[in-house]
Amino acid sequence: MRVWQSAFAPPGVELSPQSADLVLVFGSVDIFDSPGFATRLTAAYPDAIAVGCSTAGEIAGDSVLDGSCIATAIRFGKGTAVTATEAGIASADDSQRAGEALGDALTARPGLSGVLLFARGVGVNGSALIDGLSSRLPSGVPVSGGLAGDGGAFVRTxxxxxxxxxxxxxVAVGLYGDAVHLGLGSVGGWEPFGPARKVTKAVGNLLLQLDGEPALNVYKRYLGDYACDLPASGLLFPFELLNGNHDSVGLIRTILGIDETAGGLILAGTVEEGFYLRLMHASTDGLVDGAEQAGAIAAAASAGTMGNDTTDETAGDRLALLTSCVGRKLVMGDRVEEEVQAVADRMGPGTVLAGFYSYGEIGPMRDLVDCRLHNQTMTVALLTER
Known part of the structure; x- marks a missing residue:
């Protein structure tokens, strides 16, 4: 397996064709929306499957970029195959069906070892999408990826x-064969505050009542001066999901919008009535520590699968795909690269880092293989070949 990375050239620059099996592309909405973008990618990588999404920031190496476009090319060794399939999501109501369609297409071919999933970041129920996909996959197949961003505008991804x-x-990428392996880690680093409040009314990802009171009223009361900046300030104060015993279940939910008429909060993923929610906040140091833990977990999950170190400084023999939340980026500000560097420190020589800031991360729940939609985490997928 060989991995290499480059900034995708602007229009008018002649591109030399390169041979690759898979190209992961993350960039700004403006670049993705530019005329002939997909055609130029095909010309640059004529034999490759090209997939990716727009972002709220691009990750390349140990740097965080904005307004760029980074292409990461992968050429697999013998025995590994790759396919890509896609499904339309006209509205959030289509999410479950789309996930099921992706899963059916991926499992039509035997030997599925891992899945990378990228989806629109607005007008989608990410939890339902992943539930639909997972319902069609064999048990234990790891899934990672994330929801697209648009620089924090939450308008069009x-x-x-x-x-x-x-x-x-x-779009979902299927990785096939015994040689390919995805080691996953997903950690937040946020701290809870305030009491746990029961979800007394919710419909999908619309949270309507907490302890019998309109959820928006409760949230505004706790935010104080930050309430006037909703929904943007919701990225700074997500919810932690708790079970009936008030124990964390390992999921965080970000507020993506508000419904003033219904008095509700539009969350990035679903919540169920009877569960509890507690507000969270974070410091940069806490988020960096969480990112380091995610890198360590992913590296440990891939222990024994890593290939020989490469001597080529521009390429590697494994890929660390990083998906972090735009809310973390807002909290850390100018120190945002510290969390990427913390992950890099946990990766071995020959690891190429690529990824993006998202509107939802796809990764495992704590020590379980099954994947869910996360918010406010650093999620790392370490792709290797035996």
Missing amino acids: LVLGPSGVSDGRA
Whole structure:
């Protein structure tokens, strides 16, 4: 397996064709939306499957970029195969069905070892999408990826798949064979505050009542001066999901919007009535520590699968795919690169880092293999070949 990375050249620059099996592309909405973008990618990587999404920031090496486009090319060794399939998501109500369709397509071929999933970041129920996909996959198949961003605007996000660029789609990459391996880690680093409050009314990802009171009223009361900046300030104060015993279940939910008429909060993923929610906040040091833990968990999960170190300084023999939340980026500000560097410190020589800041991360729940939609985490997928 060989991995290499480059900034995707602007229009008008002649591109030399390169041979690759898979190209992961993360960039700004403006670049994804530029005329001929997908066509130029095909010319640059004529034999490769090209997938990716728009972002709220791009990760390349140990740097965080904005307004760029980074292409990470992968050429697998013998025995590993890769496919890509896509499904339309016209609205959030289509999410479950889209996930099921992706899963059916991926399992039509035997030997599935891992899945990378990228989907629109607005107008989607990420939890339902992943539930639909997981319901069709064999037990134990790891899934990672994330929901697209648009620089924090939450208006229009884009996904790149086999049929080009779209604002209403999800794309899944299937990795096949005994040699390929995905080691996953997903950690937050946020701290809870305030009491746990019971979800007394919710419909999908619309949280309507906490302890019998309109959820928006409760949230505004706790935010104080930050309430006037909703929904943007919701990225700074997500919810931790608790079970009936008030124990954390390992999921965080970000507020993506508000419904003033219903007095509700629109969350990035679903919540169920009867569970409890507690507000969270974070410091930069706490988030960096969480990112380091995620890198360590992913590296440990891949122990024994790593190939020989490469001597080529521009390439590697394994890929660390980093998906972090835009809310973490807002909290850390100018120190945001510290969390990427913390992950890099946990990766072995020959590891190429790529990824993006998202509107939802896809990764495991604590020590379980089963994947869920996360918010406010650093999620790391370490891709290796035996």
